[in-house]
Every structure is written in structure tokens, then in C-alpha cells.
Amino acid sequence: MEQLYYVGLDIHKRTINYCVKDPRGEIVGEGRIGASRGDLEQWRKGLPQPWVGAMEATLFTGWIYDQLSEQGAQVKVADPSMLKAITASKKKNDQIDARKIADLLRCNLLPECYMGPREIRELRRILRYRQLLVRQCVQMKNRIAGFLMETGTVYEARRLHGRKYFQQMLQDLEGAVPESVIGLLGLSRSTVELLRRMERQLIQGLVVQPSLEQRVHRLSSIPGVGVVTALSWALEVGEPQRFRSVSQAVSYCGLCSAQISSAEKNYRNPISKKRNHHLQHVLVEAAKLAPRWNPPLAAVHSQALERGNRNRATLAVARKLVAYLLAVDRSGKPFQMRALSDANQVRSDSQAA
Numbered sequence: 001m002e003q004l005y006y007v008g009l010d011i012h013k014r015t016i017n018y019c020v021k022d023p024r025g026e027i028v029g030e031g032r033i034g035a036s037r038g039d040l041e042q043w044r045k046g047l048p049q050p051w052v053g054a055m056e057a058t059l060f061t062g063w064i065y066d067q068l069s070e071q072g073a074q075v076k077v078a079d080p081s082m083l084k085a086i087t088a089s090k091k092k093n094d095q096i097d098a099r100k101i102a103d104l105l106r107c108n109l110l111p112e113c114y115m116g117p118r119e120i121r122e123l124r125r126i127l128r129y130r131q132l133l134v135r136q137c138v139q140m141k142n143r144i145a146g147f148l149m150e151t152g153t154v155y156e157a158r159r160l161h162g163r164k165y166f167q168q169m170l171q172d173l174e175g176a177v178p179e180s181v182i183g184l185l186g187l188s189r190s191t192v193e194l195l196r197r198m199e200r201q202l203i204q205g206l207v208v209q210p211s212l213e214q215r216v217h218r219l220s221s222i223p224g225v226g227v228v229t230a231l232s233w234a235l236e237v238g239e240p241q242r243f244r245s246v247s248q249a250v251s252y253c254g255l256c257s258a259q260i261s262s263a264e265k266n267y268r269n270p271i272s273k274k275r276n277h278h279l280q281h282v283l284v285e286a287a288k289l290a291p292r293w294n295p296p297l298a299a300v301h302s303q304a305l306e307r308g309n310r311n312r313a314t315l316a317v318a319r320k321l322v323a324y325l326l327a328v329d330r331s332g333k334p335f336q337m338r339a340l341s342d343a344n345q346v347r348s349d350s351q352a353a
Helices: 037-045 061-070 094-106 118-150 163-173 179-207 213-219 227-237 246-252 277-292 295-307 310-331
Strands: 005-011 015-021 027-034 051-056 074-078 257-262 265-271
Touching (some): 005 061, 015 037, 015 094, 027 037, 027 094, 051 094, 074 094, 118 179, 118 227, 179 227, 213 227, 227 277, 227 310, 246 310, 277 295
Parallel strands (some): 005 051, 051 074
Antiparallel strands (some): 015 027
């Protein structure tokens, strides 16, 4: 039987530290290479065979993982927040980090995290860029309102960003406010329109992707789930089969609080920081509006509101949305509303549930 070698990689912007260990933990080789495709390929060819590698999830992990995987190498990615053996060390440097990652891999103690298919990760990059555009658009809208407030201008907040209203307002402001404000308002409005066009273009391009089109269509069949929510779920989750239960999916989305249990006493902290914050934000925003179109979700909101405040009711709706999305995604069938005989326990489920 061939001896398996374990390779730990500590990745940085310009360099990659590596450590190769045998099953007994003896160092076979270690060093530093440049963080480039050519250096990585030359280094890979010189490794003893067979080998398995591990690295920490960072901004630079994706291209290294893809290049090594395409060459048939077995590579695992570790969750940075769970690498206690590194963060708790008294002495820490790149060489030691690579050694400890190799040891964790060798002892089967590596806290492995999910690495989605390459196509999903590429499309997810586009969706997250769209979220950046939305945030910048909101900032520009707030800046427009700020200019008006600085000059004492009275305006209708709900109509401010409508095209006709804004153009008419600019004409009325001529001579009443400084010319610099008029110019900045026009420039800001042009930026908002440009960002909106870019955002729509990205969404339209994602919806027609062959790997997403049918999936997004099924997820959007849930009343209260729009295209953006469906895209966010599909691209952030990747493969729904990786969740063993609804509670695990809820935890991944950051819709539950952390639990601390000690000496037969249980404590519940606020919502855990360990979550997919992109998906959490989208689901919470969707949960605020979904009860308007989905009667079962409206019932969930009403029942939760009786036991707590509005924020808790929103989280209850978001958790129910996760259950719907996971059921539809697993079944591969559109959502179908189903009413139970007990009116106080109205609920809905997918055809697969």
C-alpha cells in the first residue's frame, strides 16, 4: 500500500508556505513559493505521490483550489474561525501555520468547510457584485436627500427618486440654491440611473443561465419569494443536499441564536455571527414583505408577534422561508400551497414534503 503524504498550505497575497508530512508526522519537505499559477504548477510536479492537501479559506483560496483540483489533486479547505490550533498558538508564523494545517489534516481533525462547484462560485461572484451596486445606489440616494436638506429644500421623500418628479424639482430649484448643488444633484442622479442599469443587467444575465433558470423558476413559485431571493438562495447554498435538516440550513443562514449550556443552565445569545451574512440579509428583508402575499407566512408572523416583538416575528417568518426553499430545492418541483383543516395551524409545504 502506498504511503500518503499530507500537505499544509498557508496562503498569502504574494507567497505560499507549504509543509509536506508523512503519516508519522515527519517533515518531508517545506518551503515558500510565489503565489502565481506558474510557480504553483512547478511546485505541484515535484511533490511526492500520492498526496492530499489542505488550506485555510481566504480571498486567495479559490484559484489555488481550482488549479490543483483540475490536475486531479485532492484538496480540502478549512474554516478559518475553527482553526483553534493556529489562532491559540503562543508562537505563530507562516511556517508554523503550514505545519499545523498539515498535522490537522494528517490526524483527521481539519475543520473542513464547503467548497461549491466552480460554476456556482463564479455566478455567486456576480450576484455579490450586484449587492455592492445596490449599496452604492442607496448611498447616492441618501446623498441626494442630504444635499436637499443642507439647502433647506422641501421635497416628497416617496417621489424624490422618480424621474419626472426629480427633473421638475431641479427646474424649480434653479436660482433658489447654489449652482454647485444643482450640478451635484444632476451628477448624483446620473450615477443612480447608471447603477440601476448595471444592477438590472446583472440580474437578467444570471436568470438566463442554464444551470440556474429552472431552479430559480421553481424557487420563485413560493409566494413572497422574488428573483433576487431565489438567486441568493441558489448561489449561496450551492447544493441543498449538503444540509441534513432544516435546522442546519437555518443555522447556516444565521437565523438562530448561539446556545451556551453549562452546569445545567442554558443561555441564548443574540443571533450568531457565524453565518452567511449575504443570505441572512436577503432572507430577513424578504421576510418583512412575504406575509403580504403568503397567508401561511402571515399566520406565522401573527403567532410569533403575540409571543414577542416584531423582530422575532420577522425571524420566525425567515426560518419558515428557509424550510420552504429547502423543500422545493430538494424536490425539484414547484411550490404548492396546502391548507390544513385546523385554521389556527395553517401552513404550506412543497410537493416533496
